Amino acid sequence: METVDIALIMLAFLLSVTFTLLVIKRLNILGIVSEDLHKKERPRKPKIGGVGIAAAFTISIVAAYFLKSSFVFAIILLAFLTEATIGLIDDLLQFAPWRKLVLASFGAIPLLLLIPIEPFTIVILFFAVTIASNWTNMLAGFNGLESGLGAIMLFFIALSTPMQNAQIILLIYAAALVGFLIFNKYPAKIFPGDVGTLPIGTVLIAATLIGAPFYKLAILFIPHVVDAILKFTTFGVFSSAQTKPTEVRAGFLTPPKNGNKSYLSLSRVILKFKPLREWELVSVIWGLEILLGMVTIIV
Template sequence: MEDLVIFMIVAFVLSVMLTKFIIKKMINVKYGIDLHKEEKIKVAEMGGLAPLITNIAILPFFNPYVLVVVMLSGIIGIIDDIAKLSPKEKLISLGMAAIPVGILLNMDIFHLFLLIVGVSITSNLTNMLAGFNGLEIGVGIISLIFLGLCLLIVGDVGGFQLVMVFVASYLGLFVFNKYPAKVFPGDVGTLPIGAFLATVAIWKGIILPFLIIMIPYILDASLKFYSAGVTRREEHKPTVLKNGKLYVEGGYLSLPRIILKKKPMKECEIVFVIWGISIFCGVLSLITTKILY
């Protein structure tokens, strides 16, 4: 465990340094507008390059095979951030990204099929629950931590260590993505989270706890699909800011928006609520793991 702590510190520090560099380089090249602020300020994008590069450097010490799906989903994220893939193109390409890692991990045909579907869908889910400072990376980190704890409960220390190093790389990005955000993760930051979650869960055989962890994502995607169909994330219109609080005035539904319909909140408050829901589902996953595994 001492080695794990050292690797986590290295991953965190490297990610922080890379994120600072990316903010400096991207602020006038690749940036977005923070729509949930009174002053519509520029925010650097593609901050997810930092944990991606960090994982390329660190994950081979734990499992080089899992790194393959992280790298491929990250590359797809880079392409999507620059060229904007359609939902269909993203689903297919992410599914294909799962094939090499499934083969490298010696999965049978059934589990390889599960992996292809799981990576394709889960990556898109972790990309969709977004739009507020610290939301997607915060929920991603929470989900990863609980998946790691589920592995620890079943006695898979190696799996736990793999997940926690991945978490550390995203904590470095989170420092600058939390409210008020200085950088947005981009799809290069969100897609690998889902790809990693699905790969580890299917590979390690803890699919039910994984599905429980994913409940906030599933609810969010279901609400969006029910109300708006399959659309790009960019087409999901923002909420309205009035007197420092976010209001929903018509439009599509999502997990944050359905909460804001009931009670307008500040941006940081709605993020805390979603984090709370994610933590609750994470605790349920631990209970399920303890009982069934």
């Protein structure tokens, strides 16, 4: 890795830390906050912190584009910004789940420049972006979970990617997420919102178009697949506002009692074995993702 690449990765991290600090202050002033559902006192924290990640990633990728003169950086950035914009609008307007599912596919439009213009290939691309972006948005809800998982996935898929430009894009994004994670980890001072989670899946799919092995990405998505299957089979495509949140008892997370608003998810299956503190549950899921990342290195 060249010195300029390391500098770009560090730039993304430092910008993410700086912008997140600014966003926390500004969103608190504006009152753009939401409840932290897994705390007894349910404190209200800024809820669209992903705008800081987006700003850091954008500046860093623009710098990479001018330094390396590769059009790939511009295409990936456009796809990222498209998805981030959809996420931001959803954070503010609260789309119905089916409408967000459809709109998430728009992140695939810039990526058409990276594939053969064939009907079947186009359909597969739109399907993949829609599913992946929603998966990285669904396995969520606990302090640091989404940003940490995203950084882990981006890091390991970067290690498996032979193309240097693809590696740099993925590591820049991972660094921006880690900068945000400093404030998003337990106890969170800010939440990413859809603007922070939807683009992760889009960029991961984009990486497979520029050299990342798809089968290794599939391995990294196993927790998301399990989570999505459990949720879909137990409550279908509904808003999380229509369901019971995971309960907190004496500082430990436990699945809610059975009822017509209860459902299964990866986190709730884990909690059925043993109640855990929030940071412990997140650590377990991170650990699972790291193990899968190690598998991608040896297969």
